[in-house]
Amino acid sequence: MKKYLISLVLLIMSSLAARADEGGYTLDHVIVQAQISEDNTWDMSESLYVNFTEPRHGIYRYIPTAFSYYFPGPNGTDVEYKYRTMVDSIDVVPHHFEVDNDNTKAFNKIIQIGDPKERVTGLQKYFIHYRLRYLSDQYKGEDFLCHTLWGTGWNTQVDTLSAILEFKGGIPQGLKEKLHIYSGSLGTKTNADSVLVEIDEENKAIYILAYNLPANHAITLSAKLPEGTWKVHEKNTTPFYAWMAVAGVLGIVLILSYIKNAGKNFTRIVSFHPPADMTSAEVGKVMDDCVDSRDLASLIPLMAHRRYLDIKEIQMQGYHLPTLELSIKAPLTPNEPYYMQQFLEALFKDKDEDTVRLDNLDNRGYAFQKVSNSINEMYEGEYALTRTSTLAVWLWRIMVLALAIAVGFASQSDHFDSTFFGYTLLTSCAGMYYLGHRRRKEASDTWSWTTKHKVIDFLKWTAIGGFVIAVNINMINDGLMAVDTNHIILALAAAGFISYFTNRCVSSTPYRNELMGQLQGLRTFIETAEQDRLKMLVDEDPQYFYEILPYAIAFGLSDKWVSQFEHIAIEQPEWYCSAGNMTDFTTSTMMLDYFTRNASDSIRESVAAVTASSSSSSDSLFSGLFSGGGSSFSGGGGGGGGGGSW
Numbered sequence: 001m002k003k004y005l006i007s008l009v010l011l012i013m014s015s016l017a018a019r020a021d022e023g024g025y026t027l028d029h030v031i032v033q034a035q036i037s038e039d040n041t042w043d044m045s046e047s048l049y050v051n052f053t054e055p056r057h058g059i060y061r062y063i064p065t066a067f068s069y070y071f072p073g074p075n076g077t078d079v080e081y082k083y084r085t086m087v088d089s090i091d092v093v094p095h096h097f098e099v100d101n102d103n104t105k106a107f108n109k110i111i112q113i114g115d116p117k118e119r120v121t122g123l124q125k126y127f128i129h130y131r132l133r134y135l136s137d138q139y140k141g142e143d144f145l146c147h148t149l150w151g152t153g154w155n156t157q158v159d160t161l162s163a164i165l166e167f168k169g170g171i172p173q174g175l176k177e178k179l180h181i182y183s184g185s186l187g188t189k190t191n192a193d194s195v196l197v198e199i200d201e202e203n204k205a206i207y208i209l210a211y212n213l214p215a216n217h218a219i220t221l222s223a224k225l226p227e228g229t230w231k232v233h234e235k236n237t238t239p240f241y242a243w244m245a246v247a248g249v250l251g252i253v254l255i256l257s258y259i260k261n262a263g264k265n266f267t268r269i270v271s272f273h274p275p276a277d278m279t280s281a282e283v284g285k286v287m288d289d290c291v292d293s294r295d296l297a298s299l300i301p302l303m304a305h306r307r308y309l310d311i312k313e314i315q316m317q318g319y320h321l322p323t324l325e326l327s328i329k330a331p332l333t334p335n336e337p338y339y340m341q342q343f344l345e346a347l348f349k350d351k352d353e354d355t356v357r358l359d360n361l362d363n364r365g366y367a368f369q370k371v372s373n374s375i376n377e378m379y380e381g382e383y384a385l386t387r388t389s390t391l392a393v394w395l396w397r398i399m400v401l402a403l404a405i406a407v408g409f410a411s412q413s414d415h416f417d418s419t420f421f422g423y424t425l426l427t428s429c430a431g432m433y434y435l436g437h438r439r440r441k442e443a444s445d446t447w448s449w450t451t452k453h454k455v456i457d458f459l460k461w462t463a464i465g466g467f468v469i470a471v472n473i474n475m476i477n478d479g480l481m482a483v484d485t486n487h488i489i490l491a492l493a494a495a496g497f498i499s500y501f502t503n504r505c506v507s508s509t510p511y512r513n514e515l516m517g518q519l520q521g522l523r524t525f526i527e528t529a530e531q532d533r534l535k536m537l538v539d540e541d542p543q544y545f546y547e548i549l550p551y552a553i554a555f556g557l558s559d560k561w562v563s564q565f566e567h568i569a570i571e572q573p574e575w576y577c578s579a580g581n582m583t584d585f586t587t588s589t590m591m592l593d594y595f596t597r598n599a600s601d602s603i604r605e606s607v608a609a610v611t612a613s614s615s616s617s618s619d620s621l622f623s624g625l626f627s628g629g630g631s632s633f634s635g636g637g638g639g640g641g642g643g644g645s646w
Contacts, residue, residue, distance in 0.1 A: 024054035025645045026156050028123070032149050032163035032208075040134040040230040042147070042639070043089075048126040052645070055121050058095060058114015061128060061643040062153065063087050066107045067636065069146055085638045089131040108641065134638060135232070143229040145175065145221060146637030149208065152186045152218040153642015161219070163208040171201050178223040182636075183210070185217055195219055220637055246402045271521040272537060273547070278515075279337065280550035281375055286515050287523075287555065289385050291372040293604035295554050299343050300326065300599050302550035304575040305543070308332055308344070312577040314357070324358045324599075329575065339374035346371060361602045368603055385512040526557050529564050538568060545570045553600075 031047040050059060065085045070078035087109040090099055100110040113126055149163050176199050184192030196209040210219060274283070280302050284295030303309045310329045313322035328348065332341055346367035347356055379385050508516065526548065537544045545565060552561035572578060 023155075023645065024052060024056050025059070026051045026053065027154065027158045028160075030150070030158050030161045032161070034149075034163070034165045036165060036167050038169040038231045040232060042132040042134075044128075044130050044132055044639075046126075046128045048128070050124050050126060050645075052121045052124060055119035056114070056645040057116055057119055058112070058124075059126060059643055059645055060113065061111045061641070062102075062108040063111075063130070063132070063639065063641040064108050064151075067146075067638050069144055069637070071141060083638070084135055086133040086135065087130055088133075089129070091129045093127045093129075095126060112646065114646065132639060134230070140227060142227050143225040145172070145179075145223045145225060148218055148220045148637050148640030150210075150213065150217075150219045151640030151642045152216045153640070153644075155215045155642075155644060157215050158210070158213040161208075161210040161213055163206075163219075165206040165208070165221075167204045167206075170204050171199065171206075172223075172225050172229045174225055175199070175223050176201065178225070179206075180222045181208075182220045182222065183213075183217060188218075193217055193219075218640060220640070222637060243402050250398055250402065267517050268524065269517045269521040270525060271518050272525060272533075274522060274551045275515075275518060279340070280554040281339070282378070283519055283551055284554035285375050285379060286385060286512060286519060289379075291375045293368075294556065294600045295375075296343065296368060296371060296603050297599035298550040298553035299340065300347075301546065301553070303340065303344070304329075305546050305550070305573070307575060310575050310577070325355050326358065327355045337378075339371050339378075342367070342371045342374055358599055358602050361606045363606070365606045368606060383511055384509055387507060387509050522551065523555050523557070526552050526555060526561050526564075531564075531567065534564060534568055538570070542571045543573060546573050 027048065028051050029047075029049040033045040033047075035043040037043075046061075048059070065087055066082065067085075068080050068082050070080055084107070090097075090109075090111060092111065092113050095113050096115050097111055097113045100112065102108050102110060109130075111128065111130075113128075114120070150158070150161060179197070179199065181191050181195055181197050182188055183195045184190065193210060193213055195213075198207045199205075200207065206221075208219065213219070274280070278286075280298035281291060281295045284298065285291050300309065300311070304311055307329055308331075310327045312325045312327070314325050315322045326347060328344070332344065346364050347361070348354075349356075349364055349367065541547065545561075548561060549558065552558045
């Protein structure tokens with residue numbers, strides 16, 4: 001899922017980069033008109049007189065909907081508060097236009113104006129109207145006005161810019177005395193461009209005039225006002241907390257259910273030898289109900305011990321530690337499980353390949369995943385290792401319903417963060433689907449899961465997932481992303497709870513308990529073996545150390561197993577060619593530690609390369625232009641942004 005989300009972001013970024021054709025136009029005149037309501041809503045009208053010196057489709061205009069403002073904090077420091085605005089009611093006359101959003105830090109609302117099938121030249125007039133609403137602030141000591149009339153994102157000079165700001169409820173108290181105007185490049189704390197400002201209290205308006213405003217310069221108005229200046233409507237969030245409480249109670253019941261079923265219902269049987277019919281990879285699967293890179297890596301010494309592989313140290317020039325090279329000694333016997341043949345084919349990817357280095361397992365991720373899938377498929381149906389109670393399934397369903405209702409109420413709050421709750425709901429639905437899927441597997445022997453059931457199930461979950469995604473996309477587009485600490489904490493806690501317990505609200509099946517008795521006995525022996533017992537076992541079988549080694553790797557106890565033989569001589573196996581003396585404890589310890597880490601890391605990196613997506617990307621043009629925010633410099637506050645030709 002993460003891979004597709006990142007791909008979508010990159011696609012959006014690439015479309016923005018294509019749109020940003022910087023050049024071929026100048027701005028002769030700009031007129032900005034704003035009607036400001038008592039709830040801090042700005043009805044904006046922008047008249048842009050654009051002179052195209054080269055053929056262009058039109059212009060684009062982007063408006064940030066996120067910014068920071070700084071209030072006085074303790075010890076004379078300023079505390080940053082992050083805010084969101086809503087931009088809607090967008091209209092452009094008389095041109096064709098489209099509205100889009102991006103995922104930069106500024107959460108820009110993007111307006112692309114013009115016909116993609118036509119190009120224009122010369123003087124063109126664009127009239128843009130939109131409504132910008134400041135959401136209620138979290139700081140209760142004072143209110144503020146901090147608005148950028150003209151942003152730093154325009155890369156051309158403006159010959160003249162005039163603006164009129166009309167206050168429907170009159171000029172706010174104290175605004176005339178505390179108003180500051182900043183102009184210049186981003187971060188300028190003076191009126192560097194000599195912008196003219198006049199406050200007309202009789203007409204309830206502020207007039208602004210600027211000449212020859214350079215490219216990438218902004219005009220920002222800022223003033224600290226008395227608390228209560230803006231009459232922003234606060235919406236009731238009590239139902240949200242009520243439904244979250246319902247979900248919390250259900251969660252407590254689920255935890256108690258988990259604790260009740262988490263007991264180990266097996267009897268530990270001391271064992272000195274691994275089970276005859278289980279490989280080390282299967283043991284790793286039974287222990288934690290998953291197959292990881294360590295489990296797969298344990299198959300290498302296992303197959304070598306069974307004389308299917310040879311391992312050789314190769315000292316590469318410039319490297320302190322040797323490189324390990326594998327080669328096929330003999331074909332697998334028919335009684336070996338199929339996944340071991342798959343693993344062998346994954347290691348030796350090319351049929352003509354006789355050897356392979358453990359540090360060169362690139363492009364084998366899919367092949368290793370197939371091996372894991374084959375092992376997982378062995379433990380399904382009557383051989384399933386875990387099961388889920390009906391109570392847990394229904395608790396999850398009711399919890400998801402409660403969270404969904406809570407989100408519905410929370411969406412009425414200006415400080416609702418839909419992104420976190422979107423992840424919460426999607427995780428909830430995924431968890432519910434997982435539990436249902438497990439229940440169907442357990443019931444596969446008692447009733448038929450027909451094609452009809454599969455189709456209904458697919459349609460049902462597609463509808464639920466589509467609804468959740470649509471709701472969250474709609475909320476994001478509407479700007480319901482203001483940060484509220486309580487909502488974020490609750491949302492993250494709910495998501496974490498669901499993620500953690502989805503795979504843990506299960507109990508072991510009788511089949512797994514039967515296996516675990518012997519396996520835990522072997523694990524205990526590896527950890528606590530007495531020296532006399534080990535010496536006796538080594539005397540009986542000089543290769544005993546290597547018989548147990550793959551299982552110690554699967555248990556995650558290879559270091560412990562090696563340390564048990566500090567005072568016991570072990571023979572160098574036929575399948576391992578070493579430059580050192582394997583009977584020496586220091587040499588064997590170094591070799592085995594390096595081998596275990598090298599094999600496991602190589603497999604994990606190979607698998608990770610299949611699914612990993614780049615998690616780092618540079619900020620886009622628009623994010624860079626509005627990454628600072630702030631209360632007292634040019635380009636800070638709400639509004640602003642910029643644009644260009646395309």
